[in-house]
Amino acid sequence: MSPVPPPVRRRILLRSLSIALAATPFGLTFGAIGRASGLSLFETIAFSAFVFTGSAQFAAVAILGTGGAIAAAVSAGLLLNLRSLAFGILLAPDLRGPLWWRALVSQLVIDESTAVATTEAESAARRWGFLAAGLAVFALWNGSTILGAVLFSTGGDVILRWGLDATIPAAFLGLLWPRMSEPSHRRVALTGAVIAFALTPFTPPGVNVVAAIGAVLLGARR
Amino acid sequence: MTDATVVLVLLGLGTYALKAAGPVLIGGRALPVWISRLADLAPAALLAALIVSSTAVTNAELTFDARIVGLIAAGVALRLKAPFVVVIVIAAAATALTRSLR
Numbered sequence: 001m002s003p004v005p006p007p008v009r010r011r012i013l014l015r016s017l018s019i020a021l022a023a024t025p026f027g028l029t030f031g032a033i034g035r036a037s038g039l040s041l042f043e044t045i046a047f048s049a050f051v052f053t054g055s056a057q058f059a060a061v062a063i064l065g066t067g068g069a070i071a072a073a074v075s076a077g078l079l080l081n082l083r084s085l086a087f088g089i090l091l092a093p094d095l096r097g098p099l100w101w102r103a104l105v106s107q108l109v110i111d112e113s114t115a116v117a118t119t120e121a122e123s124a125a126r127r128w129g130f131l132a133a134g135l136a137v138f139a140l141w142n143g144s145t146i147l148g149a150v151l152f153s154t155g156g157d158v159i160l161r162w163g164l165d166a167t168i169p170a171a172f173l174g175l176l177w178p179r180m181s182e183p184s185h186r187r188v189a190l191t192g193a194v195i196a197f198a199l200t201p202f203t204p205p206g207v208n209v210v211a212a213i214g215a216v217l218l219g220a221r222r
Numbered sequence: 223m224t225d226a227t228v229v230l231v232l233l234g235l236g237t238y239a240l241k242a243a244g245p246v247l248i249g250g251r252a253l254p255v256w257i258s259r260l261a262d263l264a265p266a267a268l269l270a271a272l273i274v275s276s277t278a279v280t281n282a283e284l285t286f287d288a289r290i291v292g293l294i295a296a297g298v299a300l301r302l303k304a305p306f307v308v309v310i311v312i313a314a315a316a317t318a319l320t321r322s323l324r
Contacts, residue, residue: 021307022305022306022307025307025310025311026310029310037226038226039226040224040226043224043226043227043230046230047230047234050230050231050234051230051233051234051237052237053237055265055268055269055272056233056237058272058276059268059272060229060233061226062272062275062276064225064226064229066275066279066280070225070228070229070232073225073229073233074229074232074233074236076268077229077233077236077237078233078236078237078240079264079268080264080265080268080269080272081236081237081240081241082240082260082264082265083262083264083265084237084240084241085240085241085243085244086262087241087244088240088241088242088243088244088245088248089243089244089248090244091244091245092244092245092248095245099246102242102245102246103242103245103246105245106238106241106242106245106246107238107241107242109241109242109244109245160321161318161321162314162318163288163292163313163314163315163316163317163318163319163320163321164314165276165289165317166277166288166289166291166292166293166296166313166314166316166317167292167310167313167314168276169272169273169276169277169289169292169293169296169313170292170293170296170309170310170312170313170314171306171309171310172269172272172273172276173269173273173293173296173297173300173309174296174300174306174309174310175265175269176265176266176269176270176273177300179265179266179269184263185263185266186266188263188266188267188270189266189267189269189270190270191267192266192267192268192269192270192271193270193271193273193274195267195271196270196271196272196274196275197274197278197284200274200275200278200279200283200284201283201284208271208274208275209268209271209272209275212267212268212270212271213264213267213268214267215267215270216260216263216264216267
């Protein structure tokens with residue numbers, strides 16, 4: 001494998017660091033929301049280390065916090081993480097190495113590491129970008145979760161006063177936004193929102209979110 | 223074990239399986255087209271549904287409060303191409319401001 005030139009490394013490191021910093025308020029919020037949703041300090045911190053996918057963590061904790069069922073929280077999180085499967089397959093050709101190494105770095109398959117890796121042309125640089133972004137986000141995500149969980153453990157009052165509960169829908173909107181320029185994604189998103197909205201009064205918390213996946217069939221049919 | 227611990231373990235294992243399937247098992251081969259198409263579209267539907275449930279649902283009921291102002295402010299910020307972090311801060315600030323006015 002050819003070595004990665006220093007300028008490329010610098011570019012990758014800068015990108016990785018800024019993308020990891022962007023995740024930090026999220027991590028702080030997750031720590032706070034985790035505690036506010038009734039999770040213990042250990043559970044909140046373990047979620048970030050063990051699940052390590054922002055949107056699925058928020059989804060699961062949001063469903064738990066509104067009194068939702070275990071099955072609803074797990075399936076909503078897993079459906080949201082179906083993209084991890086696609087990311088892993090996308091990254092697989094560049095992740096050569098012994099089985100134990102591939103198994104270990106698989107935990108770093110996230111939006112950010114996939115984004116940084118796939119913007120590089122050379123396989124060695126892609127691998128480097130995957131590891132740099134994955135490790136940077138892992139460190140800052142978990143660090144900020146711990147900080148958020150400890151600092152905001154006083155709970156709901158601080159979250160309401162600072163408007164922290166609005167950061168979750170805003171973050172989801174921020175993740176959704178780039179997809180909205182594509183008509184098939186836009187159609188699926190709008191249908192998903194309508195399904196979720198319409199089912200809320202009639203289904204247990206979280207089930208509406210899982211049911212919204214049905215909107216995908218609309219976009220795939222064409 | 224609490225519900226949260228059960229969710230943590232199941233979601234953690236399931237997510238890891240999804241992440242690791244490609245690197246560990248498949249190597250260089252690509253997904254069948256129809257599966258990758260569904261997996262590609264799924265986040266759009268789910269993120270939209272999550273926006274609804276994290277904005278307008280409290281204790282399994284539809285509620286409309288200051289979070290909506292925050293979400294609208296976030297949409298405006300995104301429209302103006304604000305960075306992700308700024309969008310989140312603006313949403314929190316708009317929501318906090320709306321609550322302080324009441």
